[in-house]
Amino acid sequence: xxxEDILVPTPSGVCCRPGGFHIDPTRPxxxxxxxxxxxxxxxxxxxxxxxxxxxxxxxxxxxGENFAGSTQAVRYGEELRLDGVRVNFHxxxxxxxxxxxxxxxxxLRLVASGDYKDIADPTCVPFELVPCDVFITEATFGxxxxxxxxxxxxxxxxxxxxxxxxxxxxxxxxxxxGKAQRVIAMLRxxxxxxxxxxxxxxxxxxxxxxxxxxxxxQIDLVRGANKAELAGHIIICPPNAMSDLWSRRxxxxxxxxxxxxxxxxxxxRQRGVTLPLVISDHADWDGLTATIAATGAAEVWVTxxxxxxxxxxxxxxxLKARPLDIVGYGDEEEAEVASGAEA
Amino acid sequence: MNxxxxxxxxxxxxxxxxxxxxxxxxxLRSTPDPDRGWALAALTGAxxxxxxxxxxxxxxxxxxxxxxxxxxxxxxxxxxSETVALMWPADQRQKTSPAPTLSAxxxxxxxxGKAQLPAQISRWLGGLDEKGRWALLKLVTGGLRIGVSAxxxxxxxxxxxxxxxxxxxxxxxxxxxxxxxxxxxxxxxxGKPSSRDPAPFxxxxxxxxxxxxxxxxxxxxDFMAEWKWDGIRVQAVAGYGxxxxxxxxxxxxxxxxxxxxxxxxxxxxxxxxxxxxxxLIMREGQIQSFNVLQQRLNRKxxxxxxxxxxxxxxxxxxxxxxxxxDLRGHPFVERxxxxxxxxxxxxxxxxxxxxxVPFDTWDELAAARAxxxxxxxxxxxxxxxGVMLKRRDAPYLxxxxxxxxxxxxxxxxxxxxxxxxxxxxxxxxSSYYSDYTFGVWSKGADGDELVPVxxxxxxxxxxxxxxxxRFIRRNTVGRFGPVREVAHGPKLGLVLExxxxxxxxSTRHKSGIAMRFPRxxxxxxxxxxxxxxxxxxxxxMLKRREHATV
Numbered sequence: 001x002x003x004e005d006i007l008v009p010t011p012s013g014v015c016c017r018p019g020g021f022h023i024d025p026t027r028p029x030x031x032x033x034x035x036x037x038x039x040x041x042x043x044x045x046x047x048x049x050x051x052x053x054x055x056x057x058x059x060x061x062x063x064g065e066n067f068a069g070s071t072q073a074v075r076y077g078e079e080l081r082l083d084g085v086r087v088n089f090h091x092x093x094x095x096x097x098x099x100x101x102x103x104x105x106x107x108l109r110l111v112a113s114g115d116y117k118d119i120a121d122p123t124c125v126p127f128e129l130v131p132c133d134v135f136i137t138e139a140t141f142g143x144x145x146x147x148x149x150x151x152x153x154x155x156x157x158x159x160x161x162x163x164x165x166x167x168x169x170x171x172x173x174x175x176x177x178g179k180a181q182r183v184i185a186m187l188r189x190x191x192x193x194x195x196x197x198x199x200x201x202x203x204x205x206x207x208x209x210x211x212x213x214x215x216x217x218q219i220d221l222v223r224g225a226n227k228a229e230l231a232g233h234i235i236i237c238p239p240n241a242m243s244d245l246w247s248r249r250x251x252x253x254x255x256x257x258x259x260x261x262x263x264x265x266x267x268x269r270q271r272g273v274t275l276p277l278v279i280s281d282h283a284d285w286d287g288l289t290a291t292i293a294a295t296g297a298a299e300v301w302v303t304x305x306x307x308x309x310x311x312x313x314x315x316x317x318x319l320k321a322r323p324l325d326i327v328g329y330g331d332e333e334e335a336e337v338a339s340g341a342e343a
Numbered sequence: 344m345n346x347x348x349x350x351x352x353x354x355x356x357x358x359x360x361x362x363x364x365x366x367x368x369x370x371l372r373s374t375p376d377p378d379r380g381w382a383l384a385a386l387t388g389a390x391x392x393x394x395x396x397x398x399x400x401x402x403x404x405x406x407x408x409x410x411x412x413x414x415x416x417x418x419x420x421x422x423x424s425e426t427v428a429l430m431w432p433a434d435q436r437q438k439t440s441p442a443p444t445l446s447a448x449x450x451x452x453x454x455x456g457k458a459q460l461p462a463q464i465s466r467w468l469g470g471l472d473e474k475g476r477w478a479l480l481k482l483v484t485g486g487l488r489i490g491v492s493a494x495x496x497x498x499x500x501x502x503x504x505x506x507x508x509x510x511x512x513x514x515x516x517x518x519x520x521x522x523x524x525x526x527x528x529x530x531x532x533x534g535k536p537s538s539r540d541p542a543p544f545x546x547x548x549x550x551x552x553x554x555x556x557x558x559x560x561x562x563x564x565d566f567m568a569e570w571k572w573d574g575i576r577v578q579a580v581a582g583y584g585x586x587x588x589x590x591x592x593x594x595x596x597x598x599x600x601x602x603x604x605x606x607x608x609x610x611x612x613x614x615x616x617x618x619x620x621x622x623l624i625m626r627e628g629q630i631q632s633f634n635v636l637q638q639r640l641n642r643k644x645x646x647x648x649x650x651x652x653x654x655x656x657x658x659x660x661x662x663x664x665x666x667x668x669d670l671r672g673h674p675f676v677e678r679x680x681x682x683x684x685x686x687x688x689x690x691x692x693x694x695x696x697x698x699x700v701p702f703d704t705w706d707e708l709a710a711a712r713a714x715x716x717x718x719x720x721x722x723x724x725x726x727x728x729g730v731m732l733k734r735r736d737a738p739y740l741x742x743x744x745x746x747x748x749x750x751x752x753x754x755x756x757x758x759x760x761x762x763x764x765x766x767x768x769x770x771x772x773s774s775y776y777s778d779y780t781f782g783v784w785s786k787g788a789d790g791d792e793l794v795p796v797x798x799x800x801x802x803x804x805x806x807x808x809x810x811x812x813r814f815i816r817r818n819t820v821g822r823f824g825p826v827r828e829v830a831h832g833p834k835l836g837l838v839l840e841x842x843x844x845x846x847x848x849s850t851r852h853k854s855g856i857a858m859r860f861p862r863x864x865x866x867x868x869x870x871x872x873x874x875x876x877x878x879x880x881x882x883x884m885l886k887r888r889e890h891a892t893v
Contacts, residue, residue: 143415143416143419144412144416145419145429145430147429147473164366165362165365263429264420265355265420266420266421268356274356274358274362276356306419308415312409312411
């Protein structure tokens with residue numbers, strides 16, 4: 001049996017014919033296994049959805065009660081049998097509830113890792129390395145220019161700026177699911193316990209994280225605050241709100257953006273960012289290459305991002321590698337534009 | 344080095360002037376000598392190192408990385424120093440060399456031989472992080488480009504001692520990095536630094552560009568006008584040294600000493616004074632074109648033949664000092680009167696006065712600007728770029744103060760050309776086709792064909808860039824690496840109105856003509872390509888200018 005007989009890459013996601021399911025499909029299917037709740041991976045309208053409890057909860061928050069025909073919560077480490085196929089969910093360390101999905105059949109194990117990072121994050125369970133024959137990896141930061149380093153240094157930089165410009169508001173663009181809460185948790189870990197203000201689009205997920213026992217301190221809505229009292233404070237908003245009319249309500253804002261993209265100057269300037277913060281929920285180049293090597297996989301499939309460089313690297317290491325050309329992953333931010341209007 | 348790197352990094356992103364001032368002042372206040380002095384030197388562009396070229400940096404990274412990965416990365420990042428800074432394979436867990444101080448870097452760079460440079464730079468890179476590596480590479484290759492002018496850096500320094508920026512500006516030419524005396528004065532630990540140089544450079548006064556609409560709000564009677572010459576702005580300085588010998592120097596407008604290239608003109612500076620004027624080539628009493636001047640500027644060796652064929656000339660328009668008198672605080676009319684007397688006393692054919700352009704109303708001046716030849720410039724009219732307006736009562740201020748001086752340039756030359764090829768920009772523009780090669784019609788073997796006459800990559804708005812980019816993607820007829828050939832026939836194609844400042848003959852261009860400062864002035868979506876200009880139009884423009892010179 002070849003790996004392609006177990007999982008078939010299609011333009012709308014990876015399909016498991018013998019198990020009768022898709023992983024993170026980008027169009028409606030009968031049965032979908034979802035790695036995590038970011039909108040480019042978790043879409044509404046499937047028949048049955050299998051995912052972690054957190055992923056299901058967040059999908060419900062975002063899409064409403066009827067986002068799928070039926071749902072089934074899966075715990076990390078719990079073994080499922082779907083027709084002849086053994087399926088396991090393992091922590092991916094990307095956001096709360098994120099999972100890698102391993103699929104085993106006839107002694108071959110393939111792991112679809114979704115989005116992942118191999119460094120510590122106070123808001124989610126750490127990444128688990130799963131040995132496998134075929135590793136399906138993302139390549140969002142699949143170029144050797146992306147090295148994220150210790151994100152706590154970036155938090156120090158943000159706090160120093162707040163100190164240097166106490167009369168200005170610090171507006172931090174962060175993806176509404178995961179990044180926003182991680183930044184707040186890291187601010188708290190650095191000893192910053194002043195209230196943090198949030199944009200309305202960040203509220204639902206942030207409250208959900210709090211309900212799962214993650215201590216984020218005092219969180220207030222920007223909506224309720226007047227302009228003067230926002231000076232000297234940190235405000236978390238979706239990236240697209242930074243350049244929106246919405247941002248005009250702040251006193252002379254310092255515009256920060258917490259993202260792995262901020263490693264490259266042209267990307268930061270394009271967004272009009274004055275304080276780039278290199279904080280990423282994806283593995284960097286070193287993380288991707290170290291993880292690939294550690295899985296022991298002889299074959300690597302690359303789903304989305306900078307596939308060329310990562311495929312090239314795999315080949316120089318004697319691994320079989322190919323890009324999957326799945327359409328629609330990596331558009332997390334574009335999908336947020338719609339929800340950004342609710343301020 | 345790390346603190347300096349932090350500063351550069353932050354400055355590179357910060358658009359606000361006040362925030363930039365605060366960041367620089369914060370750095371200068373909290374960084375010890377001599378590091379802060381070297382940083383100020385770097386920010387004001389006072390440092391140059393000869394050896395570090397982009398090629399060397401490329402060589403270093405090529406030894407350490409996979410060429411395919413480097414190519415993909417460079418393509419993505421769009422800037423060589425940044426790509427190298429990000430890709431450099433430094434192992435964070437076992438840093439072998441400690442981060443160097445800024446002073447150590449600069450002192451080492453100024454003494455190190457070319458052969459030792461690559462090894463030294465790689466040692467430093469190994470001890471720095473991404474930001475530090477980026478700052479180091481920008482520093483050694485001499486291209487900081489972080490949107491901080493020398494003036495802004497000096498203003499930040501002045502704020503340390505609550506001094507006026509002009510005070511620092513005026514003493515600046517007498518200071519040398521790392522400016523220990525400057526900081527001592529700013530922090531009230533010592534008196535004001537003074538110059539012992541007998542012929543120092545004075546920071547020049549610069550003009551703002553004026554449009555006709557700017558003039559409407561101004562009173563014509565408050566101003567005097569001169570021609571704006573198409574030469575090189577210079578400062579000619581003569582002063583007595585310690586043994587009462589006359590020291591003469593010629594400076595460019597940035598303060599670079601260019602005395603060695605113009606020994607003929609130095610001889611003419613026989614009286615202690617500081618003149619501001621235009622360097623030109625004069626043959627038989629007539630000013631030559633900028634192209635002729637360039638032929639002298641491009642020569643390294645100053646031979647007797649060069650001096651006779653290209654005699655240098657100073658056309659003076661201001662007097663900053665005479666003997667021991669600093670005249671910069673005096674009104675322009677007064678300085679002008681003293682300049683006229685001084686030039687008379689010098690009585691040298693290599694120095695003359697830039698004549699005043701008489702006018703009573705802005706309309707009269709507009710007429711003179713449109714036709715300098717009949718308004719007094721005579722045969723020198725071809726070297727006139729426009730007019731300069733100077734307030735009668737204005738003192739000579741360093742920098743570019745708004746109001747006292749205006750330059751009102753002649754309208755640029757315009758042609759309609761057809762877009763032929765387009766290339767992607769770099770960095771911020773890396774997703775757009777933003778560099779355009781354009782052509783005009785000419786008779787070829789098989790009838791009319793377009794010949795490329797120039798390249799333009801600015802002049803359009805962001806919205807226009809998007810429209811042009813879309814046009815290019817929809818009308819691509821060929822691809823050569825990063826270059827796209829765009830449809831350009833008599834009926835289909837995009838006509839660009841191109842503005843430029845001058846023309847010269849060129850053997851490097853197929854058309855035989857090169858433009859000065861070409862830019863996209865307007866998009867002519869309305870115009871079919873067949874109606875674009877012909878090469879003969881450009882040739883006639885060029886001939887007209889050449890005739891004027893002969």
